[in-house]
Amino acid sequence: MGMAMANPTLKEELLKFEPTASLCYQCGTCTTVCPMTEFGLNTRLVMKLANLGIIDDWLRKAVWLCTGCGLCQESCPNEIRIPNVIRFVRLKILEGRRGK
Numbered sequence: 001m002g003m004a005m006a007n008p009t010l011k012e013e014l015l016k017f018e019p020t021a022s023l024c025y026q027c028g029t030c031t032t033v034c035p036m037t038e039f040g041l042n043t044r045l046v047m048k049l050a051n052l053g054i055i056d057d058w059l060r061k062a063v064w065l066c067t068g069c070g071l072c073q074e075s076c077p078n079e080i081r082i083p084n085v086i087r088f089v090r091l092k093i094l095e096g097r098r099g100k
Protein backbone atom coordinates (compact mmCIF):
# COMPACT_ATOMS: atom_id res chain seq x y z
CA MET A 1 0.00 0.00 0.00
CA GLY A 2 1.01 3.65 0.03
CA MET A 3 3.45 4.80 -2.64
CA ALA A 4 3.51 2.44 -5.59
CA MET A 5 6.64 1.84 -7.61
CA ALA A 6 6.94 0.75 -11.22
CA ASN A 7 7.29 -3.03 -11.32
CA PRO A 8 8.96 -4.41 -14.49
CA THR A 9 8.06 -8.01 -13.55
CA LEU A 10 4.38 -7.15 -13.30
CA LYS A 11 4.56 -5.36 -16.61
CA GLU A 12 6.16 -8.40 -18.24
CA GLU A 13 3.40 -10.61 -16.84
CA LEU A 14 0.79 -8.23 -18.21
CA LEU A 15 2.28 -8.32 -21.69
CA LYS A 16 2.24 -12.11 -21.64
CA PHE A 17 -1.37 -12.13 -20.45
CA GLU A 18 -2.47 -9.41 -22.89
CA PRO A 19 0.11 -8.41 -25.53
CA THR A 20 -2.06 -5.64 -27.00
CA ALA A 21 -1.63 -3.62 -23.78
CA SER A 22 1.71 -2.28 -25.01
CA LEU A 23 -0.02 -0.55 -27.94
CA CYS A 24 -1.64 2.06 -25.69
CA TYR A 25 -0.55 5.60 -26.52
CA GLN A 26 -2.78 7.31 -23.94
CA CYS A 27 -5.22 8.93 -26.38
CA GLY A 28 -8.01 8.75 -23.80
CA THR A 29 -10.78 7.55 -26.12
CA CYS A 30 -11.52 4.63 -23.80
CA THR A 31 -12.14 7.00 -20.89
CA THR A 32 -14.46 9.09 -23.06
CA VAL A 33 -16.69 6.15 -24.04
CA CYS A 34 -16.60 4.20 -20.76
CA PRO A 35 -20.00 4.40 -18.99
CA MET A 36 -18.25 4.06 -15.62
CA THR A 37 -16.05 7.15 -16.02
CA GLU A 38 -18.61 9.26 -14.15
CA PHE A 39 -18.38 6.82 -11.23
CA GLY A 40 -14.63 7.15 -10.92
CA LEU A 41 -13.15 4.69 -13.39
CA ASN A 42 -10.51 6.20 -15.70
CA THR A 43 -9.66 3.62 -18.31
CA ARG A 44 -6.78 5.62 -19.78
CA LEU A 45 -5.20 5.79 -16.32
CA VAL A 46 -5.78 2.07 -15.76
CA MET A 47 -3.84 1.43 -18.97
CA LYS A 48 -1.06 3.81 -17.96
CA LEU A 49 -0.57 2.26 -14.52
CA ALA A 50 -0.87 -1.32 -15.79
CA ASN A 51 1.75 -0.67 -18.45
CA LEU A 52 4.10 0.66 -15.77
CA GLY A 53 3.44 -2.40 -13.61
CA ILE A 54 1.86 -0.23 -10.94
CA ILE A 55 -1.15 -1.28 -8.88
CA ASP A 56 -1.69 1.66 -6.53
CA ASP A 57 -4.45 2.39 -4.01
CA TRP A 58 -6.59 4.15 -6.63
CA LEU A 59 -6.37 1.28 -9.11
CA ARG A 60 -7.08 -1.27 -6.35
CA LYS A 61 -10.51 0.32 -5.92
CA ALA A 62 -11.33 1.68 -9.38
CA VAL A 63 -10.70 -1.53 -11.28
CA TRP A 64 -13.79 -3.15 -9.72
CA LEU A 65 -16.06 -0.54 -11.33
CA CYS A 66 -15.67 -2.04 -14.80
CA THR A 67 -18.79 -3.83 -16.04
CA GLY A 68 -16.99 -5.61 -18.87
CA CYS A 69 -19.26 -3.96 -21.47
CA GLY A 70 -16.44 -3.84 -24.03
CA LEU A 71 -17.14 -0.31 -25.34
CA CYS A 72 -13.56 0.74 -24.62
CA GLN A 73 -12.11 -2.05 -26.72
CA GLU A 74 -14.52 -1.32 -29.58
CA SER A 75 -13.49 2.36 -29.57
CA CYS A 76 -9.75 2.01 -29.03
CA PRO A 77 -7.85 3.02 -32.20
CA ASN A 78 -5.43 0.15 -31.59
CA GLU A 79 -8.14 -2.36 -30.68
CA ILE A 80 -6.49 -3.02 -27.33
CA ARG A 81 -8.26 -5.68 -25.31
CA ILE A 82 -8.76 -3.37 -22.34
CA PRO A 83 -11.24 -5.63 -20.48
CA ASN A 84 -8.53 -8.29 -20.49
CA VAL A 85 -6.06 -5.81 -18.99
CA ILE A 86 -8.63 -5.11 -16.29
CA ARG A 87 -9.06 -8.84 -15.74
CA PHE A 88 -5.30 -9.14 -15.26
CA VAL A 89 -5.20 -6.33 -12.69
CA ARG A 90 -8.11 -7.91 -10.80
CA LEU A 91 -6.38 -11.30 -10.75
CA LYS A 92 -3.20 -9.71 -9.41
CA ILE A 93 -5.10 -7.91 -6.66
CA LEU A 94 -6.84 -11.15 -5.65
CA GLU A 95 -3.55 -13.06 -5.71
CA GLY A 96 -2.06 -10.42 -3.43
CA ARG A 97 -4.93 -10.81 -0.98
CA ARG A 98 -4.61 -14.58 -0.91
CA GLY A 99 -0.88 -14.24 -0.25
CA LYS A 100 -1.48 -12.30 2.97
Ligand code: SF4
Binding pocket: 023, 024, 025, 026, 027, 028, 029, 030, 031, 043, 044, 047, 075, 076, 077, 078, 079, 080, 082
Ligand atom coordinates in the same frame (compact mmCIF):
# COMPACT_ATOMS: atom_id res chain seq x y z
S1 SF4 B 1 -8.32 4.13 -26.35
FE1 SF4 B 1 -6.71 2.59 -26.52
S2 SF4 B 1 -4.81 3.72 -27.05
FE2 SF4 B 1 -6.33 5.21 -26.31
S3 SF4 B 1 -5.88 5.42 -24.10
FE3 SF4 B 1 -7.46 3.86 -24.31
S4 SF4 B 1 -6.35 1.89 -24.41
FE4 SF4 B 1 -4.87 3.54 -24.82
Ligand code: SF4
Binding pocket: 033, 034, 035, 036, 041, 043, 065, 066, 067, 068, 069, 070, 071, 072, 073, 082, 083
Ligand atom coordinates in the same frame (compact mmCIF):
# COMPACT_ATOMS: atom_id res chain seq x y z
S1 SF4 C 1 -15.42 -2.74 -20.44
FE1 SF4 C 1 -15.12 -1.70 -18.47
S2 SF4 C 1 -13.53 -0.15 -18.86
FE2 SF4 C 1 -14.36 -0.82 -20.86
S3 SF4 C 1 -15.97 0.66 -21.35
FE3 SF4 C 1 -16.96 -1.09 -20.33
S4 SF4 C 1 -16.99 -0.53 -18.15
FE4 SF4 C 1 -15.53 0.84 -19.15
